[in-house]
């Protein structure tokens with residue numbers, strides 16, 4: 001089985017910023033939208049409660065801002081995606097309107113980051129001061145295309161050019177199009193067999209019936 | 213230099229290095245539940261793959277199951293559909309399912325340990341971030357997303373980077389009325405909600421040595437709220453004593469072999485760590501959260517902090533929290549009115565969590581305040597049965613609590629148990645995020661089960677040590 005996809009080398013698109021630290025996955029997609037057996041249709045519910053509250057207050061959430069409706073690059077602050085491991089969060093983001101393809105933030109929660117990698121969504125980190133600049137540019141120029149260059153590990157937005165970070169393993173997966181790990185894991189099954197055989201605990205007898 | 217438990221367990225489960233630089237790791241155990249598995253099974257079907265090790269995969273249902281009546285079909289057709297889908301997948305692939313029909317179900321992180329499935333030296337994963345709970349046994353256990361659930365179903369392996377390890381030592385003895393939950397919230401407040409990103413936490417020192425397994429699970433459970441994907445306590449006789457005789461625990465001649473392996477994975481006394489932090493138990497008080505992240509907390513006797521008292525970078529979040537909660541800086545947290553009290557969840561839904569409360573309630577016929585809706589939701593049906601056998605259900609009912617069926621319930625409100633409007637809930641769960649308990653504007657104050665009970669009785673946030681006259685001479689034994 002081939003699981004290599006089109007590599008993610010340089011991602012270009014309009015931006016949308018959702019400022020705030022520690023934005024958790026309950027906010028990205030509230031739990032009630034998890035009551036479904038597929039991921040389809042999740043996109044429209046991204047940030048549902050935050051959007052509803054701002055609407056009630058007569059304000060506009062970025063995800064409801066018509067000038068951002070075709071954005072593909074999300075700008076966030078620190079510890080984005082903390083909380084629940086629900087993959088529904090990145091699934092909702094990649095299904096919102098045209099689909100968000102890339103996230104630029106100051107830092108990301110571990111599980112969220114891993115989920116994004118599995119889906120081919122690069123999450124790159126930039127310094128807080130640089131994020132401030134990027135958000136400022138994004139705010140003043142909604143139509144400006146931002147480039148996330150994974151080869152040179154740079155984010156470019158007009159005249160602003162900042163360095164970006166991404167752990168090398170994940171970056172390699174993006175650059176080679178091999179973020180969908182299943183194929184490579186399957187290829188390692190013979191070795192996995194050997195590892196399993198080495199584990200002392202798989203064969204232990206227990207009081208119960210181990211395999212229903 | 214010796215090695216720590218994380219490194220030993222990681223190495224023994226390493227299959228190989230992948231082209232990305234990540235490691236392919238063998239999973240000794242995968243636990244699944246209804247919310248994050250159906251899409252994974254669908255992806256498996258799409259690719260024509262089978263479940264590789266159904267014998268190392270165990271399922272239960274917890275997130276959306278109602279806690280009033282668990283008779284089928286459920287009132288909520290979506291809940292019914294999701295659980296029916298899980299049941300179908302388990303049947304189709306020969307996966308052992310702890311079902312409500314047999315009364316074996318409960319929150320996945322309560323069921324795994326009580327069945328004896330969770331054991332030291334294992335690598336354990338589950339499509340749920342609180343899988344860190346299982347680290348209490350000296351396992352390396354972490355939450356994964358649905359695509360990874362698919363990978364583990366298909367290969368029983370996972371691609372992962374190696375984490376760094378931070379040893380957290382707490383010396384001394386906890387004060388009376390201070391519980392494992394307070395330790396967890398204290399650590400998050402000190403180390404931050406993202407302090408653990410990239411780390412596994414090793415909990416060590418006298419405080420953890422003295423803890424029961426239930427208490428260790430409470431602390432490991434909330435590792436993720438501190439940003440650490442997994443947290444563990446080295447296994448010891450407390451661990452072995454808990455495991456002995458459980459359904460899936462090693463038996464007969466294998467028991468001794470098991471203990472030998474478990475002893476071998478303990479961190480060496482000269483093990484190296486990427487970081488070590490040290491605290492004293494004397495610093496820890498009963499804690500209450502007041503904001504929208506688990507780090508926004510204070511000792512129950514404290515006053516709500518002003519935004520200006522925080523570093524510049526945190527102020528916006530503090531202001532946002534105040535806007536959301538409606539609390540005001542300078543007010544005491546004590547005396548804030550509560551509408552709902554919830555004791556349950558994978559953090560504090562085990563037998564000893566309820567027993568300690570029941571004993572206090574019984575000691576002086578306390579009653580829940582008239583305006584408070586108070587819920588006891590056992591973490592599993594086995595816990596529920598044990599509580600009934602001990603007569604604690606009557607204690608709760610007579611005190612004005614509802615005594616529900618097992619499930620996640622108001623921890624995340626995917627079932628009918630939800631806050632209404634701007635209700636404030638004193639909760640023994642683990643997350644106080646905006647909207648977490650089912651109302652987009654509902655408010656959650658996290659605290660220990662005993663503190664929740666105190667709030668339920670007073671109808672407002674209260675110091676349980678005062679409410680229940682918990683003096684230093686009544687040293688509380690929380691473990692049966």
Ligand code: SF4
Nearest residue numbers: 342557558620623624
């Ligand atoms: S009790 Fe709460 S935190 Fe635990 S698994 Fe259920 S929903 Fe998640």
